[in-house]
Amino acid sequence: MKHIHRILSVTLLILLISCNKDFLDTTPKDQYSDLAVWESPDLIRAYTNGIYQQLHNPLGTLWLSSFVDETMAQGFWGLSTVNSSLINPSDLSVLASDHWGQTMQPLSWDKAYKNIRACNLFFENVDKATYGSQSEKDQIIGEVTFLRAYIYHWLVAFHGGVPIITKSFSVGDDFEVPRNTYEECINFIAGECDKAAALLPESGEKARASKGAALALKSRTLLYAASDFANSDASWAGSYAHPELVGYVGGDRATRWRAAKAAAKAVIDLNIYSLYNANPTSTEDAIKGCEDVFLNYTTDEDIFLITYDYTNGNWPFTYMGQSNSPNGWHGWGGAGPIGQFVDAYEMSDGSKFDWSNPAHKAEPYANRDPRFYATVLYNGGYYKPRPSDVIAADPLGLVQTGFYEQPDGTYLGGLDTKDGIDNWNAMPTGYYLRKFIDPKVDITVEIQKLPWKAFRYAEIMLNYAEACIELGEEPEAILYLNKIRTRAGMPDITASGQALKDEYRYERRFELAFEQHRFFDVRRWMIASEAYTNVEGIKITYNLLPGGGYAPPVYEKNPDTWENREFKNNWYLLPITIAEMSRNTKLIQNPLY
């Protein structure tokens, strides 16, 4: 037995020694440790790039325009649920944080707070790094300060007051945090904007936050805060016990308007932004200018841009053309302007369009606000050359949403209708999207890489005008409104009082069409019930002439509608999900849910 012991122990000993355990001390080869990240300004910059990357890139088909009276989306389910105010804490439908449509995800409660944590973590660690200069450090801190405020702005716009969280939680912390009041939230965002503005440079890369971006965010935030909805004492909410969560309770509203005006003026006073193509030489030039604002990567009008995922190029904006172009160009007709939107465009002389006016009815697309032509594709309007397999049927590249009488008396639709090619993608309203879509991009093959203009100068001018109107400073408001109208090729406004207010709202609706404002504007002006009516469209018929050929088209409002919409007061704000309510018992649900 002695032998055995010796052999066993010697052999095992050799084996044990030969197996140095150090080889188990591996580290991941494709990840950075937190120590490495927080000591390196370059890695911190990459980290903040990640926060930028997770911002909401609005365009697509499932964008806020399809949740208000601008467009109607096809291809996403649950839209009618949302637009009929039927969402509830059990089912947020397309607005759920895990909805596959993705476009809206970054705006969801979950994803927004995830990105807020990324900001909080930054603030807690940025001092560990040694920066080459204070200004470099100030800038990055200013950027993240802006970013966090920007994310909070979206959360508050959708939910009212939300929990303001400024620290990064760790496992084991007490996670239950109550909602802050609406007023606290507004003050927090505005304060952060001031901090950011003080730290940030005036100029630089526009996809990064600048002083202008911080001031513009402040302007938008204070405008919303001064509006009817936030100052309604929750009168719309029945006997809601916590009006402080959804608006101001008491206080001086005029002060709020003055703050909103000052915030907008602060951007204007930077004197670094100007309207693109501010003085067009002709109507054509005006149309082209309004279109090109969005087809240039950057102009002097831009304040803050949101760029896209370069590696995948896969955020919806890049597929704008493919998702929304007419089916006759092999597009998917995803989001199309609705009849109510088109009908509301003024005539080029500033008068209203009217179906009962025979001249208007005969040629509804003639002599309209030039922005109409830069925004909407309509029957007979030029888009671009048809794809090779269709070009023979339409060498001119004109949109065909009309229906042509056949010798047997039936009607056959044009190329961009349900009788055209890829007919399942036809938009029944008879209109397609033009704004934001770069016609030079071959939609079935190429992706569009234009950035999204999250803040542009025209919005600030309008914010300023609105505050001025509310403060009774009409000439000042008219001055700025007319700058915008001039660029659009529209005659000046001379109205006052309610008429001026109406003109202002017209300007805002069509200057900022599809730019994610209308959804909030109809709520803060508390005119949402007008904005949610069943989706209308156009009916265009080409009748055969006795001698052959077609008579000029007959236009009429289509008696059919395509999506049921109805506004109920619960839909002023989003609910907090049942799951989140049970995870955080300190939360209070929004009214009417």
Add this chain to the structure above:
Amino acid sequence: MKNKLLTGYARHFTGRSEMLKVMKIGILFMILGITNVQAFVYSQTYNIDLSLSNVPLREAFARIEEKTDLKFLFRSDLIDINKATNIEEKGSTTLPELMTELLDGSEISYNVVNDNLIVLSPKQPQKVTGIVTDEKGSTIPGVNIQVEGTTIGVTTDVNGKYTIELPGDNGVLIFTFIGYTTQKIEVKGEATINVTMVAETQNLQEIVVVGYGSQKKATLTGSVSTVKGADLALLPVMNVSNSLSGKLSGVFVSTGSSEPGNDGSIITIRGISTFNNTAPLIVVDGVPGRSLDRIDPNIIDNISVLKDASAAIYGAQAANGVILITTKRGKIGKPAINFSYNLGTGSPTSMPKLTNSFEYTTMLNEIDFYNGVPNRYSDNDLKLYQDGSDPLGHPNTDWYAETLKPWSSQHAMNISLSGGSESFRYFISASTKFQDGFYKNSASNYKQQSFTANLDGKINKYISLRADFSGRLENPNAPSTPVYDIFTSASLGKPTVLAFWPNGLPAQGGEGGANPALLGTSELGYSHTKNYVLNTNLNLKIDVPWVKGLSLNLLAALDEGFQYNKLWNKPWNTYNWDGSTLDENGDPVLVKTTWGGDPKLSQTDDKSQNLLTSALLNYKVNISKKQTLELMGAVEKIEGSSSYLYGYRRYFISTAIDEINQGGVKEMNNGGSSSISARLNYFGRANYTLSDRYMIEFQWRYQGSYIFSKENRFGFFPGVSLGYIMSEEDYWKKSLGNSISFFKIRASYGKTGNDLINPYQYLSTFYTGTLNSIVNGGTGAEATLYENVVPNPNATWESATQRDLGVDMRFLNGNLALTVDIFSNLRDNILSQRNASVPTSAGLSLPAENIGKAENKGFDFDISYRNSPNPDKLSYQIGFNGVYSKNKLIFWDETPGVPDYQKSEGAPIYAELYYVSMGIFKDEAAVTNYPHWDGARPGDVIFKDVNDDKVIDANDKVRSDKTNIPVSSGAISFSLRYKDFDFSMVMQGILGGERYIFGYAGEIGPYFKDFYDNRWTPDNPNASGPRTFNRENEYWATSDDYSTQSTQFLYKTDYVRLKNFEIGYSLPSSVLKKIGSTSLRVYFSAYNLFTIAPDLKGFDPELNNKRGYGYPLQKVINFGVSLGF
């Protein structure tokens, strides 16, 4: 022979009647020459009164001769006439009775001549020769042949031949060989006895491979299922994992797809007990992490599945069970060559039935009706779709038929050579396989070439060396479109859209030219993969010369893998018709469209390496005659590394060359990364056996893994098992031995772990995301970096507590074998996130914490009956095995305050929440009278108001008590051999699972025909199914979104499937000799031939897809031949 013996009789006569005896010799000669039967005297009785005790034989003879007319004749030099005997006779007795008594215990036989002359002679040895073969006619070397009741025994030589000498001309030969039924054959004077051995799976002498060793099945204390490689190689499947269905008790195999190269099954052992990875550990020839799927079944000798604490020796990787694969080795003998060829044809098991163009357009009009908008199809359109009179304008396209061909070929070929001598043995095998995809003009196929050389050398008495080399080229090819997209496109192909024009040119078909019929072809490019696998083992075994029973085993195993993939996307063409223009022949004038833009190529190059080195000491000692002790201890080090490189270019000038250097430089891209892994293991085992009936075994592993923090890196995993063979006890043998020939009771208890989790969870790390085009106004890009999950320094393995209690029994002389085990697996420390209780406002990417706990209990069994009523002609076997396993969550992070009927705890793992469907609202009154979802209308699904609060919301969802994972699975197998024919089949069935299936449909594509048939319409208000929906626009219509799933679309997955079926014919050896072959068998086999799944209409029960799409499973019909030399 007999004459030769008797020639000596004339010489030395003894006794008183010598002269008389001599005189009768002539007669004796004559009689013995013609007969040795003495039956005619047997009837004669003698009245002898004789009582002798312990007297020499010669005296007894004398006394009998005195009392009767019997005379004894013998040679005193050949027989022991002084041997003592006892005789006690009174009254009448027969001669045989008398002689038996007289000669009891002596080595003497007798013959009776002339009624009364008894010739005594020594019991004579008899020589018997013969050949032993198996059922297929191959000779078996090494078969043990023993004469019953003696120590005389021989074994067959390399040619299966034997010669044995029996002590007498009668006797019984016992033929035994591991893995075959023992046969007893009476010699009855035959000089040649050829035997056919019948294979037996439950042979108790069988050696079972266990972790780091092997044990006799009889004394095994763990719960281990085994299957022989020969049983797997016969199946016409391309992936070994698919051939395990129904072969192993306790093992559940589910095939999700038969896509060439991507057809692996999910294997779970005794159900699941975690919501993390449930994959068992695969160990091939002692090396973990090798492929079960792609190994060539022809080189598999056997597979063992460790189902209980016997897996504890694999420690932290063993909680889901361990599958051990052992490859074949050469046997001593002349070279044996085996060749086999299989040619088969596969087709989808089942495809969902979809609405045709008339049904589809009818339903689209219904959508319009429900939406209050005008019908999109006129009555005339519907009529044209229905009568098919306008095939161009109003077609009715069956996209599955356009995309898939009815039959796809597959073939497999193998050749092997084995043999060797005492000092060198070899097994060499080479195989090739091919499987075609289901698509028409398929770009999808799978090719594999493999070789194996397993070499055994004996350097001297103490040192032997093994060197194994196995190489494989796996070559899956696929279209450039991912398989899911192809089947989604085909399933959503509109029947109203044409696939091909009359002249054969492809129509656009779908969005963006995605004509499903083109997607499976190489029109759009390809994805080619080449996966080279090299597995090598070098093993040195030293039997320590000066300590008997001590041996040292050193193993070095190096595995290398190289994977290349090329994804080539190229433009393709479709043709459009404007719907009216016709040429002079009346054919549509078509216009070409080119899709896909510029050609693009992505190429990846992956490399992986795994090095295992181990040293193992084994010591076996017989402490006493009755006690055996075996000790084993070892250390093992495993290091792995992998890396990949990726390159991408586009804007190729031409599609003629698909090499990366031909691509444009604009937007070119590349990438790559690498990883490493390391594990250090110490393990050992002690076995103690007493009296061959009491067994105790202890095994352990102390394991260190790179996955965890230094503090939590090592874990200890012990397992203990006991066995008691009650049938070895005398009392058992006396009372039950005849009915229950073997009875063993086993029990085991152990701790194992599961480390199949993401590594480095203890570190606070940041990962790089995709680039953000944040600079130069969106034209330039910069890196992004994101926080990983919040670190959890305490993360450790899941730990499993495994208990097993089993019995092994054999009845009916061993023909009927029964094994039953009950088991319980308690899994705790399951890593899971507190997502349910931590508010999302915390913004945390929560780390996984060891908080989950689940339990899995059940039983498995294996019954087999085999019989060979006539081993040469008929033998058969019937088997039935099954497993029942029911798991439940004991703890995981539950949302606070959820009602009991929604709790996950207590429900099976993965149990989902569903609204309970109470049918369909038949009319407005029904909607008004019951709480309903806002906006509900007649034809919608009635969600039950479970909590009776008059509101339908998320609180009305109920947690199901079933999941997608069945509770029971089982298989019945039957095999039969009759003369030269053989037949076998395996029938598999499962019970107790459910699946949610809801297909997209509406404007996006057709509906399931079953939905059409059963849908609510105003004219059919009592329908069982809801009204026509568009995509997921109705609250109850959902497949992606879990939030409004209801039981309306929940189906039972129970099924019975003829998994395998085979008929073979082996040419008789007489014919084989003429062609110089040792065996030739031709056979017809089938796989997944038919399935009965009562609740699933048109869906394969194994195809696990919520929408009912996916690459289908295949059924195969196969012809094969195997030839041996």
